[in-house]
Amino acid sequence: MEATEVRLKKGEAIDRALRRLKKKLDKEGTLKELRNRRHFEKPSEKKRRAQRQGKRH
Numbered sequence: 001m002e003a004t005e006v007r008l009k010k011g012e013a014i015d016r017a018l019r020r021l022k023k024k025l026d027k028e029g030t031l032k033e034l035r036n037r038r039h040f041e042k043p044s045e046k047k048r049r050a051q052r053q054g055k056r057h
Contacts, residue, residue, distance in 0.1 A: 004028065 006021040008014070025031050041049075 004030065 004021070004024055006017055006024060008017050022031075
């Protein structure tokens with residue numbers, strides 16, 4: 001897994017750089033994956049969740 005990196009531009013506020021980092025992480029799906037891995041999910045629960053998500057889209 002490659003580290004996500006955001007470089008601070010000259011004169012840029014830290015909160016703006018953090019916002020860019022969060023957008024980048026969201027685009028890569030890193031935060032969503034982290035939330036999903038926070039707790040163990042049984043294979044049957046994974047299958048049930050995948051079926052529900054398939055019906056939505």
